[in-house]
Amino acid sequence: LPTPPGPKKLPILGNLLDIPTTFEWITYARWTKEYDSDILHIKAVGVDIIILNSFKVANELLDKRSAIYSSRTRFTMISELMGWGWLMSAMPYGESWRERRRLFQSYFHPGKPTTHQPRQLEYIRGMLLPQLLVDPENYADSLKHTVGGIALSLAYGIKVLPHEDPYIRIAEEALGTFTQVTVSGRVLVDLIPPLKHIPEWMPGAGFKRQAKIWHALQKQFRERPFDDCLKEIVAGTVRPCFTSASIENVVGNSVDAEHQREVIQDTSAMVFGGGADTTLSAVETFVLAMLNFPEIQLKAQEEVDRVVGRSRLPYFADEADMPYLSAVVKEVFRFVDELLSWCIPHLASEDDVYKGYHIPKKAIVIANSWAMLHDDNEYVEPEKFSPDRFLDKDGQLNPSVLDPTRMAFGFGRRICPGSHIAQSTLWLVAASLLATFDITKGLDESGKEVEPGLEYTSGLVM
Ligand code: HEM
Secondary structure (H helix, E strand, C coil): CCCCCCCCCCCCCHHHHHHHHHHHHHHHHHHHHHHHCCEEEEEEEEEEEECCCCCCHHHHHHCCCHHCCCCCCCHHHHHCCCHHHCCCCCCCCCEEEEEEEEHHHHHCCCCCCCHHHHHHHHHHHHHHHHHHHHHHHHHHHHHHHHHHHHHHHHHHHCCCCCCCCHHHEEEEEHHHHHHHHCCCCCCHHCCHHHHHHHHCCCCCCCHHHHHHHHHHHHHHHHHHHHHHHHHHHHHCCCCHHHHHHHHHHHHHCCCCHHHHHHHHHHHHHHHHHHHHHHHHHHHHHHHHHHHHHHHHHHHHHHHHHHCCCCCCCCCHHHHCCCHHHHHHHHHHHHHHHCCCCCCCEECCCCCEEEEEECCCCCEEECCCCHHHHHCCCCCCCCCCCCCCEECCCCCCCCCCCCCCCHHHHHCHHHHHCCHHHHHHHHHHHHHHHHHHCCCCCCCCCCCCCCCCCCCCCCCCCC
16 A cells, blocks of 8 residues: 655655755744645654544544554654653553553543642742732743742642742753754764764764763753752651652562562653753743734633632632633634644554555654644634634634643643643643733833734753
8 A cells, every 4th residue: 555645766865855844843834835734654764654634534543543652763863862761752662661551641631630730829829920020020030930830849849939040940941952952953873873873973873972962961850859859858858749648658568679679760751851941931922922913802802801800819719700811712722832742742652554555564643733723614714713623602612622732731541641730830830820810912222112023042941
């Protein structure tokens, strides 16, 4: 059977020269129109790549056939040379991944909101709002410390500083290396893995010297907060968190304790690794949207004021009475070009057939969530920020409109296990900001309003 359609392939290189290095998802979405197919095939130096450009095809393959589409490909540069192989999201399907995923889900269960809600309230009400009041210009830094603070306190019980927190800095430096790898173009060693053996002093081995520096940052990110949390556990001063709860379970059962400690360490680091930059990007998109669309801000604000009144702050239970704000939050998840599922491709572990096309074993399978969230068959005028698309004529949420969170958080057995935390963080930030502040344009030296753009950087998280 033929592979799905796609651009013509050159001998040896295949489509290597066709693959853009930035905003690839937009090119892939365009190819879907050119080849009249929501499933595409390209090949780069012998590696098969399948691109899924509609929710329907991603749902058919990654959700319904998840038994054979749940593995990951190993990127030599990131997983081996930079040492990130322990990240749950980078692990191939198998026992090591399963152990970490099970541990994560047993603690951060969507049915157990008491695990995360108190920390979200503490940071959003206790840190973000007061910081914004005294220093609104530095809102981006306050958002970063709030979202990072929630993640670090959930994982390690750590309380971060409102500014220049050392743990946030370590995480930022370590995770920033991903973006540097992604934007510096494809790394040759990923295409030709044996290159990893060339000595560092050889010409052309610059990537190895760089990887060594990045490896040290990765190690600090994984070990420093965990070790500090262990010290707090020993001193009896730890605040309840994922690490302390998981370590407690190990103590009574010391068989294989070292192995379990490692699983806990990896999984704790995944809370910040998977949850901070992504949620921050969503929260920043909310602020950007409110800045660009003051009429939407006003409408959402009126709803918040009507439901909450003036004598208290919004609480999670208010969500059910605020359909417009829920629609704003859904639109943020649709609008934000958050391409994690693109950047963490799945791997086909078996040969498969879909609609008469052959999907080769070991093909990298990319769910192009951008194409799905901007699919004009699902969303009228997808380039417009329009929360109303999710509402019916009575202003209630319309269940027949495809919910963007079905795509923004990935698919199948690898679907994001922290999506309930991300969604409730975004909701509480949005409701709390609207209840207490107006988000307005900055002024330049002459007192004129600065027009904001709606632009994103290309990278692992936009
Ligand atoms: C707006 C915020 C977020 C977005 C858009 C997002 C999106 C994603 C996506 C697309 C994946 C890959 C899914 C796939 O392979 O099909 C993923 C994986 C993951 N996310 Fe999230 N995420 C967010 C927040 C969070 C939070 C807050 C946490 C933790 C508290 C988290 C933890 C994880 C973990 C552990 C994985 C790896 C799952 C695995 O490989 O089995 N994420 N996320």
